[in-house]
Amino acid sequence: MIRSMKKIVSIIVSFAAVDQLASCTNDDPKKPGFEYMPNMYRSPSYETYSSNPNFADSMTARQPVNGTIARGDMIYNDYDRLPYTYPNTPEGYEAAGTGLRNPLVKDDNSLAEGKVLYTNFCGHCHGATGMGDGAVTKFNGPIPPAYNSDLLKNLSEGKMYHSITWGKNMMGSHASQVTPTQRWKIIMYVQTLQNPAGQTASATPADSTKNAGSTTKM
Structure with a gap:
């Protein structure tokens, strides 16, 4: 054997x-x-x-066929080609608050698109009406403050843009999900939740997010 x-x-x-x-x-x-x-x-x-x-x-x-777009080169307008020069630092955040302005015209179409983008990319945490009651919070997720709260109701659009681009506290960067133009449209819609009466935030408000906890978003 x-x-x-x-x-x-x-x-x-x-x-x-x-x-x-x-x-x-x-x-x-x-x-x-x-x-x-x-x-x-x-x-x-x-x-x-x-x-x-x-x-x-x-x-x-x-040769690529006509209309081919290289990966990472989806451009909606010339503004999307501009580099973002504010660094991901506390100083950069403050500078964005005073130096950044929304370059888009605020109209019904931009607001409508901003609402769709907000629903798709923000509502799961911030909630449909910006009250910080999105689906994620139902499962022991971080609870962001409401946009119309004392903490965020005067947050400038520049600081919101900076937070979307780089992320802030528990919120990660959304730069890969939404283009610069789309970020501004989201901010337009957030401002309607931030100030229901229709008044937009000033460029240099007293920012109470400096002392916010680690769950604060935007």
């Missing part, structure tokens, strides 16, 4: 050795020889500058 097992093991080892040697005899680096299930890990795509029989000019590298 032991002798038979040794014989079987010897045969298996011999076949494995032959297979390994056969895999090393091919001079073409793109054809490594025998492979176990190559389709599981070897891409069938053509190399960027290799010849391609599927096109009349045999070129694999093709």
Whole structure:
């Protein structure tokens, strides 16, 4: 019995050795020889500058079709191209509060779009009416203060923009989710929750968020 097992093991080892040697005899680096299930890990795509029989000019590298947008280059207007120069520091936050102004015209269309964006990206924490009662707070999540509270009702639009861009306290950055233009539209809508009478916050209010707890947002 032991002798038979040794014989079987010897045969298996011999076949494995032959297979390994056969895999090393091919001079073409793109054809490594025998492979176990190559389709599981070897891409069938053509190399960027290799010849391609599927096109009349045999070129694999093709020009993008008209209207193609490179990743990260979705631009809605020229304002979205501008860099954000205020740093993610307490000083940058204060400077944004005095130096940033909403460049957009406040109209019904912008407010309507701002409401949709707010619902999609903010309402789950801040609540549908900005009272800090979003769905996340129902499951022991952080509870943000209401926008019309003494803590936030006078928060300037520049500081709101800075908070959306960099994040603040428990709120993370939303720069990858909403464009600069979309941030300003969200702020337009937040101002209607912040001041229901329709008065927008001044640029340099006394900011009570300096002493707010770690759950404060925006």
